[in-house]
Amino acid sequence: MSILVNDFVVRFANVNGTGSASANTLFAKSVFRMGIPVTPKNIFPSNIQGLPTWYEVRVNERGYLGRRAGIDLLVGVNPQSMAADVRSVRPGGYFLYDSSRPLDPTLLRDDIHYIGIPMILLCQKHFEVPRVQQLLKNMVYIGALTALLDIEMDVVKQLVVEQFRKKEKLVASNHLALDLGWQYAREHYECPLPIRVERRDKVGDHIMMSGNTACALGAIYGGATVAAWYPITPSTSVVDAFEKYAHRLRTDPETGEKKFAIVQAEDELAAMGIVIGAMWNGARAFTATSGPGVSLMNEFLGLAYFAEIPAVLIDVQRGGPSTGMPTRTQQSDILLAAYASHGDTKHPLLFPATPTECFEMTADAFDLAERLQTPVIVMTDLDLGMNEHLTPPLRWDDARRYDRGKVLDAEALESIQSWGRYLDIDGDGIPYRTIPGTHPTKGAFFTRGSSKDEYARYTEDGEAYRRNMDRLLKKWQTTRALVPAPEFFQPQANHPEAMVFFGTSTYAALEALDELRVLDIPMDAMRLRAFPFSEVVRDFLEQHERVYVVEQNRDAQMRSLLLIELGISPQKLIPVLQYDGFPITAAAIVSQIAQYHPEAADLRSSNGHSAALSAAQKH
Amino acid sequence: MTYLRPTIRHPESPRNALGYTRQYYEGALSTLCAGCGHDSISGAIIQACFELAIEPHRVAKLSGIGCSSKTPTYFLGNSHGFNSVHGRMPSVATGAHLANRDLIYLGISGDGDTASIGMGQFVHALRRNLNITYIVMNNGCYGLTKGQDSATADEGSVNKAGHTNPFHGIDLAGLAIELGATFVARSFSGDKGQLVPLIKAALSHQGFALIDVLSPCVTFNNNPGSTKSYDYVREHIEATAAVDYIPEKAEITAQYAEGDACVVTLHDGSRVVLRKLDPAWEPASRAAAMMRLHEARQRGEILTGVIYLEPAGRDLHAMLNTARLPLNALQEKDLCPGSSALERINAENR
Numbered sequence: 001m002s003i004l005v006n007d008f009v010v011r012f013a014n015v016n017g018t019g020s021a022s023a024n025t026l027f028a029k030s031v032f033r034m035g036i037p038v039t040p041k042n043i044f045p046s047n048i049q050g051l052p053t054w055y056e057v058r059v060n061e062r063g064y065l066g067r068r069a070g071i072d073l074l075v076g077v078n079p080q081s082m083a084a085d086v087r088s089v090r091p092g093g094y095f096l097y098d099s100s101r102p103l104d105p106t107l108l109r110d111d112i113h114y115i116g117i118p119m120i121l122l123c124q125k126h127f128e129v130p131r132v133q134q135l136l137k138n139m140v141y142i143g144a145l146t147a148l149l150d151i152e153m154d155v156v157k158q159l160v161v162e163q164f165r166k167k168e169k170l171v172a173s174n175h176l177a178l179d180l181g182w183q184y185a186r187e188h189y190e191c192p193l194p195i196r197v198e199r200r201d202k203v204g205d206h207i208m209m210s211g212n213t214a215c216a217l218g219a220i221y222g223g224a225t226v227a228a229w230y231p232i233t234p235s236t237s238v239v240d241a242f243e244k245y246a247h248r249l250r251t252d253p254e255t256g257e258k259k260f261a262i263v264q265a266e267d268e269l270a271a272m273g274i275v276i277g278a279m280w281n282g283a284r285a286f287t288a289t290s291g292p293g294v295s296l297m298n299e300f301l302g303l304a305y306f307a308e309i310p311a312v313l314i315d316v317q318r319g320g321p322s323t324g325m326p327t328r329t330q331q332s333d334i335l336l337a338a339y340a341s342h343g344d345t346k347h348p349l350l351f352p353a354t355p356t357e358c359f360e361m362t363a364d365a366f367d368l369a370e371r372l373q374t375p376v377i378v379m380t381d382l383d384l385g386m387n388e389h390l391t392p393p394l395r396w397d398d399a400r401r402y403d404r405g406k407v408l409d410a411e412a413l414e415s416i417q418s419w420g421r422y423l424d425i426d427g428d429g430i431p432y433r434t435i436p437g438t439h440p441t442k443g444a445f446f447t448r449g450s451s452k453d454e455y456a457r458y459t460e461d462g463e464a465y466r467r468n469m470d471r472l473l474k475k476w477q478t479t480r481a482l483v484p485a486p487e488f489f490q491p492q493a494n495h496p497e498a499m500v501f502f503g504t505s506t507y508a509a510l511e512a513l514d515e516l517r518v519l520d521i522p523m524d525a526m527r528l529r530a531f532p533f534s535e536v537v538r539d540f541l542e543q544h545e546r547v548y549v550v551e552q553n554r555d556a557q558m559r560s561l562l563l564i565e566l567g568i569s570p571q572k573l574i575p576v577l578q579y580d581g582f583p584i585t586a587a588a589i590v591s592q593i594a595q596y597h598p599e600a601a602d603l604r605s606s607n608g609h610s611a612a613l614s615a616a617q618k619h
Numbered sequence: 620m621t622y623l624r625p626t627i628r629h630p631e632s633p634r635n636a637l638g639y640t641r642q643y644y645e646g647a648l649s650t651l652c653a654g655c656g657h658d659s660i661s662g663a664i665i666q667a668c669f670e671l672a673i674e675p676h677r678v679a680k681l682s683g684i685g686c687s688s689k690t691p692t693y694f695l696g697n698s699h700g701f702n703s704v705h706g707r708m709p710s711v712a713t714g715a716h717l718a719n720r721d722l723i724y725l726g727i728s729g730d731g732d733t734a735s736i737g738m739g740q741f742v743h744a745l746r747r748n749l750n751i752t753y754i755v756m757n758n759g760c761y762g763l764t765k766g767q768d769s770a771t772a773d774e775g776s777v778n779k780a781g782h783t784n785p786f787h788g789i790d791l792a793g794l795a796i797e798l799g800a801t802f803v804a805r806s807f808s809g810d811k812g813q814l815v816p817l818i819k820a821a822l823s824h825q826g827f828a829l830i831d832v833l834s835p836c837v838t839f840n841n842n843p844g845s846t847k848s849y850d851y852v853r854e855h856i857e858a859t860a861a862v863d864y865i866p867e868k869a870e871i872t873a874q875y876a877e878g879d880a881c882v883v884t885l886h887d888g889s890r891v892v893l894r895k896l897d898p899a900w901e902p903a904s905r906a907a908a909m910m911r912l913h914e915a916r917q918r919g920e921i922l923t924g925v926i927y928l929e930p931a932g933r934d935l936h937a938m939l940n941t942a943r944l945p946l947n948a949l950q951e952k953d954l955c956p957g958s959s960a961l962e963r964i965n966a967e968n969r
Contacts, residue, residue: 225946270710277714282947436699
């Protein structure tokens, strides 16, 4: 077969809870350290120990970071899933297994290559404790891969040293296990395989980070002092990371006093209530949850919208509805979040596509929430949140000052004759607020979720109610100009067709754009970064004859939102969807769009590495 | 309800240590029914805050939804208020308190708001020992929706529609003691002499202070057969002790008989003197407090006054070890680690 340098997918099939995660991460990080773009993805069960779990690593020197279907090499060390794992290898691919015991003959295919490494036998020979043998078995296959894929052993060993910086005595045994696998592979197989890596300089100063960690850092840098949450996959690690960095960066080393407070609430309702109470009282606060939590927070989101209290919510979306697929990814909370709560409500949404944007948008969300006096929801997803992504380094401008919005301090209150909490002084729909305890005699008012007039007095007067609702709409118009603008991928509208995408669909969409160009289906593209949509979003849609809206849900929710909010003709917006819980692939996008281009069919069938073929390879 | 309130004040109205009259602690006119127990509780809150010479802008009053939760409009008009959503005041108060530990927090709730829809949040605010005075205006029924039984309605109590409640009533005071509350009291809206010092003591207490105030609903639950009517409550209350609240610097001037008076010093140095009606009762014993509640219930009596008091408990801030300066007063320099720290984090992730 032809040699595939820096362009392949390796999948690890493990048993959950057997320590495979750190070994597999080591593999991905080694490729990254060799300057080659890499995308690792955990495909894990809702389980603590015992069920199958997979770790999929795409290596691609062209920088395509989306998931790609078709497995070139599978490391199969889980007997439970082995039959399916063998089947999942593409024809001509490799199946690496523990040959300590003979492979079940029914697992043999004649169109793939088998690589047996006696992992547990090697471990039994060199290590005494059974638990250690099991753990180091993972390092043996990493050692074998190092030889088979031509990874630089020095890089791998250096990462081990860094990983065990606080447990130095473990370094030698891990190094030995790596060497055992490496030697066995070299002695028994022709190394390297036709799929292999070669050192490049293609990652620049990028970092590897999960979106959840980046959101947590965004909250730290954005000045959040109160975090309230209820544990839920896949958002839990946001608060875990917030705690870790807050402990490091916000704890007085002498007194141990904390410049932050984290409360694990009794449920998501309380988590949002705590956030709203804290922000009402002038602190910056946030919560992180997933779809089921957002469902519960609806009540409070409506209160914060109507009483005009800032709040920051990070929604790490997972497969719905209901409990759905808690450990799989989706972009299926779009409509829920946009219009959360009863009555006429709308909430600004931010759609980060990378961990770097998770950091920036979370920090910005606090400014936006305070500027607009309303909840702001950062819409990430499991893929972005829980997987490590190659992403530009995080940057912070030390000259930046928090935008606390229109808050009247004691001095301002002193100089004001008459103040109304819900009076629109500036014509932008945003009134002035006060924080409790600011002034001895001025600025106190009654916050409520019921109808009120400009002076925060309860009223059931229909006209006053309507004035308030209309002002909120005016504030919504103001919001359009304040949220991040979309990203365009061409200087001007060049083609009659266009693609619209957002969040983690971006990785696959960018790759699909290149593939489509090869198929002679070129198109323009726009990445949405926020809701409400600005005028340039409408312009872009109007400038194109047909627009494919790419998203990871069944009901084309972003398409619906565009239709509802912008009044675009429904015929114009074509849904392109993937909702099986796996991150969307370029092949899935290309094959759906190609259906609208029958003229490209011949081209596709004649192209050996075509989109249609890739789609057929999907697990 | 009252439609008119005289605007003329007597120039020699008594003033407190801050120079404010009692009227300064009032709020908007009540829109509750004439004779509602809740209005008496509002009056007691006004009196307590006036006597304590609390700066109104240092108080945050929070409530849920219901008749009870409307009352913060009717007292402390110079304080910030937050009428949140049904049963969720405890979480909002928790967030508010985390943001600024230096204000005084007054939570107002009802029996529906606390014992039904808000039970989850109530018990968790309790176990965190949130530093708040939590007053339940307890009338055993839902007023705004016209008189349905609430979860604190006693078993066998007959409501205005003639329906006998078959369910066991939830005793919020007993529950609070069981869950670790550090200040638990019960009172009656018609007994201002007891209620005012209780509120003063609760406001001075550092930690969760529950006052379950029986507050008859004149419109829907004041009928014969109701166990939350004015007549029934008056006939069945039994106080644990007479309560005197002594401010921090004041001397204890009254004479108390040896062995009868129990002096509890609160966190801020003020004292609560309990002139016990039963010399065997110890307010600092959870087990004894529970026992007395059970015994009173068996006798068909409503136990009022301080039922349990533990002044030395650690509140939420102490447990979390938050900074002394309120979190909402921290600035960029305190909160933002800056670009150099971020560079180090980037380097760790390469």
